Amino acid sequence: MYSSKLTSITNNFQRVAKLSLLIGGLLLTTYSWSAPNSVSSKTYKELTSIQEMISANQTDQAFTALKTLHSEVEKDSLDEALVLQMLGYTEMGRNNYQQAIDHLKRSLALNRLPENVKYNVGYMVAQLYAAQEKYDEALVFAEEWFKTLEAPTPDQAIFMANIFAQTGKYKQAIPYAKQAIESGKEPRESWYQLLIACNFELKDYPQAAEALKGALIKWPAKADYWEQLASVYVLMDNEIKGLATLQLAWKAGVLEKENSIRSMVQLAVTHGIPEHGARLLDSALQKDALPRDKTYIDLLANAWLAARENTPAITAFEELAQLTKEGDPYLRIANIYIEKAEWKKAEAALRKALDMKLEEPGKAWLILGIAMTEQTRFDQGMDAFKKARAFAYTEKQASSWLKYAEDLRRQHNWITRNQS
Known part of the structure; x- marks a missing residue:
């Protein structure tokens, strides 16, 4: 890594x-x-x-x-x-x-x-x-x-650290690197880098974290150190600290690399605070810190969805559909409306999806059939189920729903006749 x-x-x-x-x-x-x-x-x-x-x-x-x-x-x-x-x-x-x-x-x-x-x-x-x-x-x-040497200078100590490191003796190099840093009035950045690298080579992540924190005290504007520290925490199975580190860097205006900002958002989403992740991502997109492309709009939509913020999720899925010229984002929107039993809105989203390229159109026809059936528009629902039945991956479900819709239609018609 x-x-x-x-x-x-x-x-x-x-x-x-x-x-x-x-x-x-x-x-x-x-x-x-x-x-x-x-x-x-x-x-x-x-x-x-x-x-x-x-x-x-x-x-x-x-x-x-x-x-x-x-x-x-x-x-x-x-x-x-x-x-x-x-x-x-x-x-x-x-x-x-x-x-x-x-x-x-x-x-x-x-x-x-x-x-x-x-x-x-x-x-x-x-x-x-x-x-x-x-x-x-x-x-x-x-x-x-x-x-x-009675009183080795920092330069002499770091020379020894370098020689040990270059021969693969990282454990022996570390005390010399520390000696140089601790005894130097103005420790050089390369000395910290050597100490960090040796700890990484030994997979001593707690000590690597300490060295990185020391480097950040001296060079807080260096994004690499923030990113490396966050990665160390993740390697130590402390992803919450990793997220907090990236957030501090983001708030300080230091975090710039695309993959680091993405990692920050993903960590937030996967650790139970998707709303925070979505807001961070939205902020990054607004600041042009990330490209407003398929990858990040999809991530934004799913972050809002995980946070159960349906309105911004729908907006993001609509933008994604326009970017990709594909209907699958509208299928996701339809599912949001179906969960809320808003069948008319679900129908509208599904029809938009079917007007565009779909990865699995059979699923869209199946869901449209359900939406129409729930609105007691049985004939249109049955037509949709018949179209869904033409696809192998939805054939069985569509056949079951078609039979169910036919039964519901007969029941609905009987009730209507008797009421009149």
């Missing part, structure tokens, strides 16, 4: 790459030249020069210089780790994500980078895998990286 809308993981890797390169350059200045793992003076100068190339958008020249520098630095050293790290960031800037991953993983494998840098590089690797939709690999790096 519901297709989940999992938030896509999109990042501007070129911007991230440039920022990471700048951070990498600043980190160079923090290393002590006397420390065992310090970067060499030559490598430091070369990397600083390469950063200037990158700042001038000379990415290809920077890449060539880095490749040359990598061939010159001491193997398994901090120098090599930093060069590989910058090679990875440079490849990110060139949109060569797989090559960037290879360089960054090699940098990590040397185990020379400071811890805070190491885990930021791991985060970059996770993002790069995610960009290529390699979510299982992304998750391996992201989980280790997230454990090192």
